[in-house]
Amino acid sequence: MTTQILAASGLRGTAVLAAAVDSGCFGEADRRVLLLCDTAAVPEAVAPLDTVPGFDRLRARFDEVLSWNDAVFPLHPAAWTPRPDDVPLWERHLRRAWGLGDEEVELALESPLSGPSQALAQIFMGGPLTVYADGLTGYGPTPGKIPPLIGTRVRQLLHPDLLPGLQPLLLGEFDAAPRPLPTAALRKVFGELAYATPDFGAPEGSVVLVLTERGVLPAAEETELRLRTVRATAALGHTHLVLVPHPRGSSLCAPAVRSEAARLGVGVTAPDPGPGVPVPAEVLFERLRPALVVGCSSTALLTAAAHYGLPVARTGTGALLERLTPYENPARIPATIVDALLPDLAGPDAVRDGAPLTGDGVAKVLDGLLPAVAFAMQPRVRPDLRPAAERYLSTRLNARTWRYFKRRRLGSLALPGVVPARLAFVRRNATLRRLARRARALRRR
Secondary structure (H helix, E strand, C coil): CCCEEEEEECHHHHHHHHHHHHEEEEEEECEEEEEEEECCCCCCCCCCCHHCCCCCHHCCCCCCEHHHHHHCCCCCCCCCCHHHHHHHHHHHHHHCCCCCCCCCCEEEEECCCCCCHHHHHCCCCCCCEEEEEEHHHHHHCCCCCCCCCHHCCCCEEEEEEECCCCCCCCCCCCEEEEEEHHHHHHHHHHHHHHHHHCCCCCCCCCEEEEEEECCCCCCHHHHHHHHHHHHHHHCCCCCCCEECCCCCCCCCCCCCHHHHHHCCCCEECCCCCCCCCCCHHHHHHHHHCCEEEEECCCCCHHHHHHHHHHEEEEEEHHHHHHHHHCCCCCHHHHHHHHHCCCCCCCCCCHHCCCCCCCCHHHHHHHCCCHHHHHHHHHCCCHHHHHHHHHHHHHCCCCCCCHHHCHHHHHHHHHCCCCCCCHHHHHHHHHHHHHHHHHHHHHCCC
C-alpha cells in the first residue's frame, strides 16, 4: 500500500497540486491525502483554507484532507521541527492518528526549508520526495543547505513553466529533475476557482490590475509607489484600477491613493470577498481579462504574460532591489527576473510595444544573469555556479546590470567587478587573508 501526502500552505499551492494530479505527475497511489499547513503569523485570524470559495472543486482530486496545524497544536507549524530523538515518536503518533499503518509514504512538499516541509521530511524518512515551486523563487538557488538524507530523496521538482526555455536552479545541487506543469492543466484549475468565486463588485470593461506586495517596502514608500502607478496608468489612458491584495497582505487602499485617482478621473477597486479570504490573481485574469497587469515582483506578473498572454509592466523594482536585505533574501530572484524582463510602467512607449515572452528572449536576458545572482546569494550551496558568475560579471557588468549586485558582496566573494583582475588572487589566498585579519585585530586594540 502506498499513501501520498501532498502538503500545501495556501490556495495557490493547492491549485498547483491539483494541476499536478490532473497531469499524472505523482503516479498511482492507493490513497492521496491533502495536508493543509497554515503558516500565517496568526492562523486563527485567517479564514481556514478548506472554507475558501472554490476549495471544494480542488478537494475532489484527493481522497482525504488533513490539517498539519491540528496535528502539531499548540505548536506553530511555521517554526517547529521535531527534535532528532523525538522523530520515531512523531512517526508512530502520526501513522496512528492518520491511519497510515505500515504503508509506504510519498511526500510532495513546498519550499524544502519551510517548517512543515522539514518536519514531514524528517518524520517520514523512508519515502521519496517531490518538491513543487508555485512561483518564481523556483528559478533561484535553494535558500540554504539541506541535509543530504533529505536532498538525495528528491525525485522531481514540479514548477509552472513561467520562463520558457529556462530551467529552475532550486535543488540543482542534488540534480533534482525539473518537470514543468502543463499550462492547460493550471488554467483549467484556476478556471474552476474563478467560476466558484463570488462576485466582489469588480468593474466591467477595460481595467488595469495592480498587484500589491506583502509589506516589502515601508508604508510611505508603498503609498508613493501606488500614487506613481495611478498617474502612469492615467497617462496611458486607462480609467479604472483594481488593486489585488497579496494573499498574506492587506487589501486596504490609502486615502491619498483614492484622492489622487479621483482627481485624475480614475476609478479604484480593491476586491475583498471576505476577511482573510484570498483572491488569486489568476481568478481575476480569468474573470476580467485586464488591459494591463502592473506589479513589482509578483509571480502573477509572469503568469499573466506566459499563461494568459496579457500585457504586463513593472514598477518599483529598483527600490525593491535596493531594500532587500540580506542579499540572499529569496525575494531577490523574483525582483531580478521582473526587472530584467518586463517594461517599466514609467516608459509608456515600452509598455505599449511590449512583446510576449519567448524562449529565445528569456534565455538571452536571464541565461547568464540568474546563475550569477544565484551564486552571489548562496555561494556555499551552489559553488558550481562560480565559473558562470565570473563569465557574466567579466563581460556583461554595466550601469544597467549593477543594480542586481552589491559591491561589498562581490568583493567578499572575489568576483570580477570590484577587485582588479591582477589582484584577485589576494582574496583567495588563505595566508594573506589570515594576515589581514590579524592586522585588523591589532588596529582595534
